Amino acid sequence: MSQTTPAAQRRVGHGDLFTDHMISSVWSGPDGWRPTELVPLAPVPTHPGTLGVHYAQVIFEGLKAHRQPDGSIAVFRPWENAHRFQRSARRLAMPELPQEMFIDAIDRLVAADADWLPAGDDELSLYLRPVMYGSEPNLMLRPSDEYRFLLLAFLAGGFFGHRPDPLSVWVSRTHSRAMPGGTGDVKCAANYGPSFMAQREAAAAGCQQVIWLDSAERRWVEEMGGMNLFLVRGAGPGAEVVTPALTGTLLPGVTRDSLLTLAARTGYRVRQEPVSIDQLLADCASGAVTEMFACGTAAVVAPIGVLRDDKGEWTIGDGQPGPTTLALRERLVDVQHGRAPDPDGWLHPVRLPGTAR
Ligand code: COI
Numbered sequence: 366m367s368q369t370t371p372a373a374q375r376r377v378g379h380g381d382l383f384t385d386h387m388i389s390s391v392w393s394g395p396d397g398w399r400p401t402e403l404v405p406l407a408p409v410p411t412h413p414g415t416l417g418v419h420y421a422q423v424i425f426e427g428l429k430a431h432r433q434p435d436g437s438i439a440v441f442r443p444w445e446n447a448h449r450f451q452r453s454a455r456r457l458a459m460p461e462l463p464q465e466m467f468i469d470a471i472d473r474l475v476a477a478d479a480d481w482l483p484a485g486d487d488e489l490s491l492y493l494r495p496v497m498y499g500s501e502p503n504l505m506l507r508p509s510d511e512y513r514f515l516l517l518a519f520l521a522g523g524f525f526g527h528r529p530d531p532l533s534v535w536v537s538r539t540h541s542r543a544m545p546g547g548t549g550d551v552k553c554a555a556n557y558g559p560s561f562m563a564q565r566e567a568a569a570a571g572c573q574q575v576i577w578l579d580s581a582e583r584r585w586v587e588e589m590g591g592m593n594l595f596l597v598r599g600a601g602p603g604a605e606v607v608t609p610a611l612t613g614t615l616l617p618g619v620t621r622d623s624l625l626t627l628a629a630r631t632g633y634r635v636r637q638e639p640v641s642i643d644q645l646l647a648d649c650a651s652g653a654v655t656e657m658f659a660c661g662t663a664a665v666v667a668p669i670g671v672l673r674d675d676k677g678e679w680t681i682g683d684g685q686p687g688p689t690t691l692a693l694r695e696r697l698v699d700v701q702h703g704r705a706p707d708p709d710g711w712l713h714p715v716r717l718p719g720t721a722r
Contacts, residue, residue: 377489377522379663384478384491388470388516391500392460401470401514403477409513416509417499423554424453424498427662428619429521430475430491430715432484433703437720439712440493441662441701443471445619450495453551458508459497467495468713470516475715481520487698492521492663524663525573531670531686532659534574534589535567536642538674541580542588542614549587549614556616557591564590572673574659578642579614586640587614589669592661593621596645596654597689604655604689605634612639620660620697626709627696633689646672649679656687658694666694 383406390401417423426446430438447467454461471493482491494517499509523529540563543549548556563575576594579585586609588594593616598605606628611617629635648654649672657669668686672679681687699705703712 376526377520379492379521379524380494380519382481382520384474384481384518384520386474386477387518388474388514390466390470390514392512392514394510397460398462398466398514401466401473401516403473406517409515411500412502414502414504415499416501416503416505417512419504420499420506421553421555422457422459422499422509423496424450424457424459425494425496425552425554426450426453427552428471428493429662429701430471430482430493430518431701431703432482432486433712433714435703436484438475438479438482438491438715438717439701439703440471440475440715441713442619442623442711443468443493443713445622446495449552449617449619450497453553454497456548456551457553459499459512462495462497462514470495470514471713472715474516474518476717478518479715479717481518487702488522488527490521490701491518493518521663523665524661525667529667531668531681531684532574533572533671533673534576534669535563535570535572536576536672536674537563537566537578538583539563540566540575540577541583542577544580545614547614550611550616552616560590570673572671574669576642576672579612584641584643585609585612586642586645587612588616589659592659592664592667593618594640595621595624595658595660595690596640596648597656597687598648598653600655600688602632603634605636606689606693607636607638607640609640610637618661620662620665623697623700623711624660624666624693627700628693631692631696646679649681652682655682656690657681658686658690666690666697 447464
């Protein structure tokens with residue numbers, strides 16, 4: 366570990382404390398994927414005419430490794446990310462990385478940099494960032510003839526800080542994240558950069574995040590920033606846990622899917638359905654919607670306290686994290702950290718050097 370201050374004592378952000386190594390491989394037309402290499406983390410020489418940089422032929426993933434009670438490390442649902450990485454590759458006319466190669470890359474990098482992940486701190490995880498881009502130096506408007514796959518790892522704290530206050534969220538009425546027939550349901554870099562301007566508008570309105578509406582009618586709630594959204598109707602064991610249905614313009618999040626499973630297993634009524642913004646705001650005003658939260662690998666479960674647009678402000682419940690939100694967060698984190706049963710086999714244990722595990 367190259368840092369001098371113990372990581373746990375610092376404010377750990379998102380992608381500012383990279384570990385010592387990375388995994389690298391290159392695909393080229395005649396040869397396919399070369400064997401992956403574990404190498405020291407270092408800049409990768411990039412030709413100024415690299416196709417992926419100019420035409421956004423770039424996909425990525427995000428997943429996390431967590432310490433387990435016995436000191437081992439397990440990665441949460443990596444096969445789901447491997448599968449989505451292949452879907453994203455197909456959508457951007459890129460070669461698919463075999464799922465076994467994806468998992469093997471994760472195993473090797475986590476084993477090499479395991480010391481970065483301290484035990485006994487729920488807030489810290491090893492965030493794994495696979496990325497693939499068209500690396501051919503050529504600017505014809507066509508898919509690249511060469512690709513680089515990299516796997517990076519960094520120590521991650523809470524995306525919104527340590528036990529963050531509920532978020533204030535701006536309902537964007539002018540910008541869109543995705544369109545029918547576009548790339549909203551895959552994880553490509555081009556879904557993220559264009560969101561920064563709306564993010565700035567949200568900040569100017571005193572909000573930390575943006576809610577995206579569908580681009581066709583500007584009527585249906587889709588996502589928040591780079592995360593999926595949930596709302597809760599009612600309270601207690603009979604509460605209804607609702608998330609916008611996957612219409613083809615939403616990213617099918619691994620955390621979203623995990624929470625749907627855990628919520629149903631806890632006994633909540635679970636629904637995936639279209640959520641209209643007008644109904645949502647009316648339900649926040651009447652108190653029918655009692656809680657809202659966003660979820661994703663980075664943010665885990667992030668409570669939302671307030672929705673705002675150019676016409677008004679709606680407080681959700683009492684504006685504080687609600688009991689269903691907190692219960693679902695705890696259930697998820699407990700599985701990830703090996704403190705709760707894992708009946709679905711979501712944990713992928715990593716063999717660490719010098720251990721029998
Ligand atoms: C994640 O939640 O891990 C994401 O990839 C979304 C964003 C932080 C990039």
